[in-house]
Amino acid sequence: MAETIVPRNGEPEHGSLLQSASDRHTPADDNFAHLRSIIVGPEQRELLTLRAHLLDPTVQTRDVSRVLPDALQLRSRDPQLMRALAPSIEDAITASVARDPQPLADALFPVIGPAIRKAVAHTFDAMIESLNQAVDRTVSWRAMRWRLVAWRTGRSYAEVVLADTVEYRVEQVFLVQRESGLLLQHVALGRRGERDADQVSAMLTAIADFARDSFQIGQSDTLESLRIGDLAVSIAQGPHAIVAAVVRGSIPLSVRSAIENAAESIHRQFGAALQSLDGDPAVFAPARPILEACLVSQQRQPQRRPSYRWWAVAGVVLLAFLGVWLYREAQTRQAWNAYLDQLRREPGIVVVAADRRGGRFFVSGLRDPLSRDPGQLLTASAGLFPAAIESRWEPYQALHPDFVVARATLLLRPPAGVSLRFDDGVLTATGTPSEQWVTDTERIAPAIAGVRRVAFVGNTRESLLLAKLGAAVVSFAKGQSTIDEIEQQHLAAVVLELQELDRLLVSSGRRARLDILGDADSDGTEGLNAQLSLARANQVFAVIRDAALQRIESSARGLGQSPPAAGATPAGHVRNRRVSFEIRVMEDRMVRGSR
Amino acid sequence: MIQKKICLLGGSGVGKTSLVSQFVHSIFSDRYLTTVGVKIDKKSIDLDAEQLDLVIWDIYGHDDFQKLRVSYLRGASGYLLVADGTRAATLETALEVHHLAYEAIGDVPFVLVLNKADLRDDWQIPQAAIDDLVGRGWRVMVTSAKTGEMVEAAFESLGRSMLTPARKNEP
Secondary structure (H helix, E strand, O other): OOOOOOOOOOOOOHHHHHHHHHHOOOHHHHHHHHHHHHHHHHHHHHHHHHHHHHHOHHHHHHHHHHHHHHHHHHOOOOHHHHHHHHHHHHHHHHHHHHHOHHHHHHHHHHHHHHHHHHHHHHHHHHHHHHHHHHHHOOOOHHHHHHHHHHHHHOOOHHHHHHHHHOOEEEEEEEEEEOOOOOEEEEEEOOOOOOOOHHHHHHHHHHHHHHHHHHHOOOOOOOOOEEEEOOEEEEEEEOOOEEEEEEEEEOOOHHHHHHHHHHHHHHHHHHHHHHHOOOOOHHHHHHHHHHHHOOOOEEOOOOOOOOOHHHHHHHHHHHHHHHHHHHHHHHHHHHHHHHHHHHHHHOOOEEEEEEEEEOOEEEEEEEEOOOOOOHHHHHHOOOOOOHHHEEEEEEEOOOOOHHHHHHHHHHHHOOOOOOEEEEEOOEEEEEOOOOHHHHHHHHHHHHHOOOOOEEEEEOOOHHHHHHHHHHHOEEEOOOOOOOOOHHHHHHHHHHHHHHHHHHHHHHHHOOEEEEEEEEEEOOOOOHHHHHHHHHHHHHHHHHHHHHOOOOOEEEEEEEEEEOOHHHHOOHHHHHHHOEEEEEEEEEOOOOOOOOO | OEEEEEEEEEEOOOOHHHHHHOOOEOOOOOHHHHHOOEEEEEEEEEEOOEEEEEEEEEEOOEOOOOOOOHHHHOOOOEEEEEEEOOOHHHHHHHHHHHHHHHHHHOOOOEEEEEEOOOOHHHOOOOHHHHHHHHHOOOOEEEOOOOOOOOHHHHHHHHHHHHHOOHHHHOO
């Protein structure tokens, strides 16, 4: 392509002319050539040298290499150049890594090492902060709520705790020129810190420098956060500017990333302006939206994600409640019916009406005062509360045998040894009561409800005494009318019995007649025997008279000799030598089967 | 509005802090000077209808016990070099500090301020020395923190020189 040399005036074919001139060898040409060499010889040689130079790639390379650095520097700010170079550089890096990643890894090591350390440290700081808070609140109602939320949303407990505990508010964001500490932009919630932001920004830089100088930390390491109580400053460092966020609460990882992204973004967009700052912050006004995006806050917000699990829980709880309610209802109904049955079975209680309205129970009826307390019956049945029951009992007298007996016992007060029984309208007293009690009972008992008649079973004391007296005998020796010692004792017993009977008669206002009958055996004469029998009767009479009975009228009689039937045998004779008694109570009413 | 970082430099006890205290707005107490070694003040001045916000880094005095923290100088667009007119040694210190600053941040505008102008009787710095510095292109101003004399002018002078040849002086 470089066959021809195009001189500056644009005249063509010069080179070819020179070339062809040397090929022909005519004298005229020679002359011309000579002439030409005289006139333009030096230029011709120079042209030939230049041509050789231009056509030699080695020389060209050397020439370009000489100017390349300057050329690149000249257009270092030219985006076109960057675009042109970028693919080659990317390819070169890719190729280098593909061939042997080690050199690049070695080169990047000093950069990547600290970067990874920082990232790990950040993550751990945030985690430890959150975990500390989580541990603090493990045993609280909040912890229980977290567990519920975790279960309901299917997230891990730790995740819920982290999300819930990281409460923060980014209140101010500073964009600061790194070197001078000059404030480039400041955004805040409301008008916080507006007035003094430039001084704060400078002081922040000073403190960062102070910390670095004081602890002799390398230039690449920078102050990343400050914390004063609840307030913290998180600082993202770029090469020319820093973004500092004033955060109330714990700094979550998201805020950290937000300001780091903001710093990167601002460097990308305002890189040139940051380096050539002439002190006019207005240049960075367009960066405000980037900074404002960092003004984030998180408050605890309840998770409002209705999930089927929640409904399932609600359903289960509802069913559980329903089940419990039905069970309790059935139990209550059963207890109520059992109570009513028990009331109906209970003697002396008549249930007339039972009802159940609005959770309260009503029962009414008749109740014998002698029956058991219905309240006591209730405590025996489970599932009912006495307070829930309203009872209304009208008093009445039950004709149940037990109640008749109980009432009769209260009224008649039977003496010891006497028992009462009631059956089919007949009140039966068994035992040995006094005649008086019998008399009273006969009068009062028919007034007791249900009692039509009174019956007595067994002897009364009076009839017992009468029977004893009727059987009593005082024996005498043959032909004698005096009472020997043994017989005197028999007679004394008879006298005691008579005295008891006399007392009974006094108390019941009656009288009795006692016949003292003397007897004799059939030996001897009839006249003698008549005398003897009377004498014997008089002997006994004398003793009884001394007893001074009030209501018993005594008389002595000699029976003479007893009829032969009684005295035919020697035993009969003995039996006939005696005094016996006959007693009659003067009372029409007293009809008793003993005699 | 343009804002610039400037530093107040000089030996101990030359009155740097009191020089500016009545002219500046500060939210930090003087305690910062002895703890962190720097205190940030702020001053706005109007230069030819343009507002210049000066963020002033009042850096703790340089002496035998406390060396200047040069990291605090970074990014400064200028500085006030303060010396005590009644103590010649402080001028020496100021020159030393100037040298350190020059090494740290290069050729940026500065103004040498000779303070305590109110103590004329005790004045120790000869006029010849001042003339010599002025002859070397230095701007030298004699001020009084007590009366406020020339203090504003010193800030304005520095501000003006920072703005006019703006980029030339950036390090």
